[in-house]
Amino acid sequence: MGEAVAALIARSNRLGADKRNTNYAGGNTSAKGTETDPVTGDDVELLWVKGSGGDLGTLKESGLAVLRLDRLRAMAGTYPGLDREDEMVGRFDYCLHGRGGAAPSIDTAMHGLVDAAHVDHLHPDSGIAFATAADGPALTKECFGDRVVWVPWRRPGFQLGLDIAAIKEANPQAIGCILGGHGITAWGATSEECEQHSLEIIRGCEAFIAERGTANPFGATVPERAPLDAEARRARAAALAPVIRGLASTDRRQVGHFNDDPEVLDFLASERLFELAALGTSCPDHFLRTKVRPLVLGTEPGQDLAEVIAHLQEAHAAYRADYAAYYERYAESHSPAMRGADPAIVLVPGVGMFSFGQNKQTARVAGEFYVNAINVMRGAEALSTYAPIDESEKFRIEYWSLEEAKLQRLPKPKPLAGRVAFVTGAAGGIGKATAERLAAEGACVVIADLDQAKAAGAAADIGNADAAVGVACNVTDEAAITAALDAAALAFGGVDLVVNNAGLSLSKPLLDTTAADWDLQHDVMAKGSFLVSREAARIMIAQGLGGDIVYIASKNSVFAGPNNIAYSATKADQAHQVRLLAAELGEHGIRVNGVNPDGVVRGSGIFASGWGAERAAVYGVEESELGKYYAGRTLLKREVLPSSVADAVYALVGPDLGLTTGVHVPVDSGNPQGFLR
Structure with missing residues (x-):
């Protein structure tokens, strides 16, 4: 990266980091300089300017368009006028220098035609306040004298670039201008001077408003519309x-x-x-x-x-x-x-x-x-x-x-773009794998887990708060479920897709299973998934957009395995909830389906919490060999992973099975004991 480009990137990032200076993805910055043309070996004047769609605060060299100044300025001689101005944007492509970089933006002419080594075009709130004031020209003159010039409104484009270039030439004392209805533009001989001029205009507008402005420009507060408490x-x-x-x-x-x-x-x-x-x-x-x-x-x-x-x-x-x-x-x-x-x-x-x-x-x-x-x-x-x-x-x-x-030119949306997923027990294991898969397919994801810190960590692993958020949720507590779904509504607007994954297991013979064992497993999985589905269905019905509810059940919902009465009975309860809710919610466009995994050992929170040791003892194998044991008894001889279950969830909620509801999909590598019949 050359010195001029490095200075431009640093200046852009500083300006873009402070939202008083410009809005997200708003405005653009540029620098001019000389480099050797690798084809001719001669020096060539270049313009580096922020390209279309980028953000100043996070701008990198790849976000710059690089154009030859001689060719760009030659466009003024072939400019066909306002009626055909849109043609000029396509011509920028014929001015590009080298490969790569960003597409030139509509404001490129402003930067290339203005006779200054460095130019900033920004959208500060204070500057736009001047730009949208009825007597903006007079206010600009009063605030800045002749250091800042008023430019009447013109739609962004080549003619606006010509206008600003002419105004700068006619006003050599000026450091920049207020663009009517739009924003500001500043220039300088060095990157530092350009940045100083931009900030002088922005802070000057701020100070003038603070000193000259009326105290209550929006009028009195209307008591009947006063805010509710938080x-x-x-x-x-x-x-x-x-x-x-x-x-x-x-x-x-x-x-x-x-x-x-x-x-x-x-x-x-x-x-x-x-x-x-x-x-x-x-x-x-x-x-x-x-x-x-x-x-x-x-x-x-x-x-x-x-x-x-x-x-x-x-x-x-x-x-x-x-x-x-x-x-x-x-x-x-x-x-x-x-x-x-x-x-x-x-x-x-x-x-x-x-x-x-x-x-x-x-x-x-x-x-x-x-x-x-x-x-x-x-x-x-x-x-x-x-x-x-x-x-x-x-x-x-x-x-x-x-x-x-x-x-x-925007990329085609991913299959689950625009959908909001709420996954319980999602801080690890099957839940986390499912949340990650749904997010990868474009969904916004709410990670709901008993442990808030773990939920937040799992969300952070997916991305920032635009992609995923973590919420605490005890699925046995109605108030906690409501609070978690409220958080989803405030974060993303609602919920479209629920995965009932939260669960635990105790492996005991009938005579050793206590009432507390029974109640705990039924509270978390049978009652918990019922409560989550009920409250999520309220939101989905209110939205009127349909939706999906998926239960992570188990092979044990249909197979009478040994020493597993409480867990298997609970999973059977969940399995029938799928059928009941599919029948009831279909009229609202809400599909309800289930996934029946078996033998998910690696990465499973349930197996790591003692269930693995208990099941290994039942089958007479070492706990470290349990995954291999489960795979060995299947038709495909392959181990089932959390990602395998996540794939099945996506298959059910993605674009290809839109007419499927009330079914259970086995994810067990082919276990005849779990065949549905």
Whole structure:
């Protein structure tokens, strides 16, 4: 990595790490320099610029596009004008230097055409507050004098790059500009100077708002919409999340995220909530994630839940009609088809904000962007009047052919993308293997286990909180189950897929089996799986998206093995629950199936906890040879592993067996004793 690139990466990471400077994946940075052309041996001027879709905070060299400056600047001579501006993005490919790197973004022209060695384009909340203020040009002049220049709104593209280049040339004293309706751009002769100029603009806007702004730009707090206390707020959010998620998934399945941070709750309780929310967001990065405006409920926090849900359903229908009308107002013959009319942001006064996306990261980031929008509205209203770009301009960007092409380049979703899995006993063994397989296939996973620390560790092994979370759950305790499923609803919006895996076993003859032995095993597996299935079914029915419930039963549910009365009877109970629930829940699109493993020794928590020694004694073999013993009595002579069971679970819940319910799949390497008959 060359010196210029190293400095660019370091600067980008510093700027992107502080969300006051720019939103996630927002903005771009660049550096210009000279390298030797390996073909001609001559020096060539190059531009390194953050490519399309990357994030400054985590930018690496692979996320940069590298272009020849002579070719990029020559494009100005063949620029066909605004009516054909979209053609220019394709021409960037003919300016690339070497192989690899990221695809050039729409903002590449801004960086290449501006006569400065280093350029930053950022989306700070404070800067966008200036950019969306009705008298933004005057405020910019008052705050910065002639050091920062106002640029009227223009859709990102080649012409905007030409505009900024001309403004910089005409204002040699300027360090940067405010882009109307959009963000900021700064430049410098060195990487350090460019970063200093960016921060001077951002911190200058912040200080000006703090000093000049009014104290309560959103108006007084409306007592009837004051936030519920934390416990009541989270309980109401957990009850509403599956309903809202189901509605927000009318066109395509979505994952949810919940936010009740103070700035959100304050906005929801303000007297100007409905007025400002209706204006929508302004920065293109914001409304591309949040849609043109949010759905805002006109309910009060303490209102009866059934009334709130009824209002939500009415408000959702009205939102869809309004969005379809918005599309029809501005769509032209060449516009992409409407992508969906459901809201990405739902605001519930006194409770918080629900945001949605095709995966957890997208849902979370959409919520973060709306918080950015709240901050922008607050700053703009504190100084002046919030005046976002026109709705027609928002449509032009939302349904831009270049944006559509960008969406089409996204990787094909994995089979379980958009689904939320809840796996009990998932800190180890079969449960952990199953959780890992479901996550690998695209599901968001909730690791539920008796041990919170182990659950959190297993979730961390899968990935960050966008992929998996760990929750404590004693499946014999109804309150604990409710709390764990509430946590799933708050983390991901609801639950689509439940795996009843939690279990234990005691191997004893009938005369040695105590009532306590019997009760313990039935409480954990028979009662526990019943309670988990019941509470999860409530969520699935509320969502209206169907679902899957899978029981990890056992070969012993159909085989009368020796010295195993309590365990085998419990597994038989679970096996019949599969049939009963399949019959009852089918009308809701919920499938219920079971897996019957046998002899899962390696990696099994049950076998490691003493069950292995007990069963080895029953069969007269060494415990270390138990896996081999079990494999030897099968038709395939192969040992069953936790991953083998996980594969069967995925087969049942994946895309290929969508019409299968009420069945048990043996995973026993072929054990005639476990044949279903």
